Structure formats: C-alpha cells, structure tokens
Amino acid sequence: AQTVTQSQPEMSVQEAETVTLSCTYDTSESDYYLFWYKQPPSRQMILVIRQEAYKQQNATENRFSVNFQKAAKSFSLKISDSQLGDAAMYFCAYRWGDKIIFGKGTRLHILP
C-alpha cells in the first residue's frame, strides 16, 4: 500500500534563512504525482508545488523548490529566504490515478 511519511512534526527557521522539509513515500508505481500543500492558520489548503514522477528536473516555484529523488522515494521541499508568511502546516501528498494520500504534516515556525 502507498504511504507518505513526514518525519518532522515541527521545524523552526530564522527569517531570511533556508529550510528543508522532508517527505518520503512508498509506492510500486512508476507514474505518479507529488505535491506540497501549505495550510496557514486560516486553514485553507494552498498548493505550493507539484512534481511529475516522470520528470527528472526538480520543480521550482519562486522561493520554493523540491529535491526529488525517485529511486530513494524522497521528495523534500526547500524554502529559500524564509518569510513570516511562510509559517504554516506543510503537507506532502502523493497521487496516482484516483488515489491521493497525504502525510501528517510538518508545522513550520518562522523566527523573526
């Protein structure tokens, strides 16, 4: 069965610094999608970045980038130049066909 694991329940980073959130997953499929979602205190789920498993190039969206290691089944999120508005819960998600599975999340604190 597919699983998604976020091993860091909480993390803190100084404002303007860089932080990396970890995510590992388990699947026997070869064609799937991976996502990072952000859930700020407003509780809305916001798509941060998406990675197609067939693409070797790591996805990037402004200050957000991923390190996708398909063989290792690892999908970490790097946030550069951290800002106070980045404080939120971050969820890693795996999608294959109709199935979507979320990790339990990492709470990110930004220290001013």
Place this chain on the structure above:
Amino acid sequence: DSGVTQTPKHLITATGQRVTLRCSPRSGDLSVYWYQQSLDQGLQFLIQYYNGEERAKGNILERFSAQQFPDLHSELNLSSLELGDSALYFCASSPGLATHTDTQYFGPGTRLTVL
C-alpha cells in the same frame, strides 16, 4: 483565494443530527473532492465526483453521502452524527477527470463541531 467556496464556515450541532455541507468548485472545474481533516487522522480523502457522477471513494462512512448537481456544486451530507465526526471538512476541485495531471484546489473548509 483558490476560487473554491464552501458554506457554512462553521457548524455546531448535536449528536444524532444531520447536516449538509456545500461546495462550489472553481469556474470550469468538473471534479469535486471531499476531505475530512481531524486531529488524530490527518487529512483523509472521502469521495470524488466528476461531472455529476461518483468517480472514486475513499474512507467515507456509510452515514455520509455526497452528490454533485448539474450546476457542478456539490453537497456532503453527514447523518447520525457522532462526537468523532467533529473535524474540518474540505472541498477541492480540479479541471477534469482524475488524471495524473490534475491539480486540486482547496476551499477554505467547514469546521463541524458535534456536541
């Protein structure tokens, strides 16, 4: 703002009651998904509709049901409510059939409290 709207924002009710949560997808999106987020279970996929038809089922209880109407809005019905049903219920929408390329956009959620 994702473009997905959900009503109501908050709902407080008693055990044994029935409630209906409403979701309007982004303009042009045909797929609607429902999720439950509770403290101990994390984010769980409940059910998906595509253009009015049920497309996929996740961990949805028999006491729960959903439908998608011709105007593409969706409703999630929760009946015989129990204390454990207290959670945040999210709706998400995506452009088309649940293919690998679809990205889901989440609404702000409905907070359900069962007393």
